[in-house]
Amino acid sequence: MAMKIRWDDSEFEPSPAMLRRAAHWQLRLRDDPDGALRAAYEAWLALKPAHEFAAAEVAALGDAAMLLAPESGAPVVPLRPVRFRRAIPVLQIAAAAAALWFCAFTVAPWLADLGAGAVTATGKSARYRLADGSSVTLNTDSRIDLAYTGSERRVTLVRGEGYFAVRKGDPRPFLVDAGEGHVRVTGTHFYVRRDADRVTVTVEEGHVRFSGATGGDAGPALTLGAGDQAFLTGHRLQRQANGDLFTAGAWRQGQMVFLDAPLGDVVTELNRYRSGKIWILSASLRQRNVSGLFKTGDTAEAIRTIEERLGIEATHLPGGIVLFY
Structure with a gap:
């Protein structure tokens, strides 16, 4: 019987509460940037991906005066500077962060x-x-x-x-x-x-x-x-x-180049461009050498090529997870 895996998008999407928490952290660090506080903040960021996304949105929103898009040909998008206060309403943070997210990640930023x-x-x-x-x-x-x-x-x-x-x-x-x-x-x-x-x-x-x-x-x-x-x-x-x-x-040209590189190193590099990770189940397989020119935007093709060249098996699981053995 196949095992069903349910993926929770909330792990990556910051909630309004997370946005407010991120704003609170950054205000504290601005007022009192000591090492212990910075370490606690980094530990909070590491708890889940959504914390980092929340922190990035709030940091950019709190400091950026404008975002331009000269290379995409899109019009200039001026944003009014925002300075967070501890009592700022959650909905204002969430709405402003959503607007920033759209501008910053759908338009080439300046x-x-x-x-x-x-x-x-x-x-x-x-x-x-x-x-x-x-x-x-x-x-x-x-x-x-x-x-x-x-x-x-x-x-x-x-x-x-x-x-x-x-x-x-x-x-x-x-x-x-x-x-x-x-x-x-x-x-x-x-x-x-x-x-x-x-x-x-x-x-x-x-x-x-x-x-x-x-x-x-x-x-x-x-x-x-x-x-x-x-x-x-x-x-x-x-x-x-x-x-x-x-x-x-x-x-920068959308390519990855390998010349007699151990498969373990190749997989580590491929995983940088994938949300679903590749796992190698054999220690000896990690040492097999791979040469090739692969596209960063098509890791699936790289996986197929590695399978063929090394004559190995690959199992594909939900969420883009791949097992090499």
Whole structure:
């Protein structure tokens, strides 16, 4: 007898109560941004996906003055700046957040306000133009926060991956924080990817300073030029002998490139673009090598190709779950 699995959309859709809670958290952090409070907030975000969506909506709504869509040809959509108060009614938050959700995720966004953040859903990418003329393209399931001042332009890669095209001529340094990894530039093009166990930086043009120090300016650092790639694992920086710019940037063309990569690594990458995950049921199967060029928007075709090339079995379950064995 087949087992029926019921999926609860409420896990991903923030409720009005969650929106109010997210607003409350951000007000507290604005008034008292200490480490313990930040840790508690991050723990709340990790409880369920809907919490992160609620936080992203409220953060953007509370700081963004306007969202433009220059690349899609859509008209300018000005939004009146909103500042949350603790007594703001839940329905006002929910209605405003719904309007922001429509503007931000159906129109290519322009980040005009320096305090705004951006987030992409699983399987989606988006290009955002920043107020200083720089731009960032976010890959699947990625999130950034912005903090520009008169002395620096700082971006925090909370998760995922981004391609940064930094405008030249601005004397303020452009800083990207990704966990323990820190990148410092003035004008250049580069990639930063934040995984659970490491941070990867790949330079397309210009030079960057890649540091693993907590403060970003002290301790060991690497200077990377065009075509260079480096990793930070824990507190250890390592330069890649033969950086692969094509593979690192393939996602911007909607592609994934693998050359004799273990199936376990391939599946990890495919899962970044899927809501239903792929599982490998055999330890030896994880070590089988795979080569290929796959589309980020068609992981089903990649699964079929892997089945054929490796001669393995795959079981498809409800919700897009796939078992390799």
